[in-house]
Amino acid sequence: MVDTTIAGYTIPKDSHVILSRMGLGRNPKIWNEPLDFQPERHLNTANVLLSEPGLRFISFSSGRRGCPGISLGTSVTVMLFARMLQGFTWTKPPGVDRISLQESNTGALALAEPLVLQAKPRLAAHLYEKI
Incomplete structure (x- = not known):
């Protein structure tokens, strides 16, 4: 390793560089209106890579130490979320406006x-397996 300079910053050899996940995800040079909830900004491309080399976000870390289960973790999360949406009717608790x-x-x-939300099964109770 050798000393290096990136964007005008000198980084001495053997230094540890820590990136701010929040800073990357809310960088106004990368994202229009970075503080607004706009999930579609990640869906507008034909090929969304969660191991994103441009470091616009690092949900699963990056590089050699990146998460080896990125595909599995993403697939399981999406499937679980879909099952939760499909299986339940979601409402606000009583008294919550x-x-x-x-x-x-x-x-x-x-x-x-x-x-905090209330989940009510969509199907009648007798249609669910007994555990």
């Missing part, structure tokens, strides 16, 4: 308040 999706300001990728 509004659901807040305000993000936490702690630096973590989390909501400021827990998201």
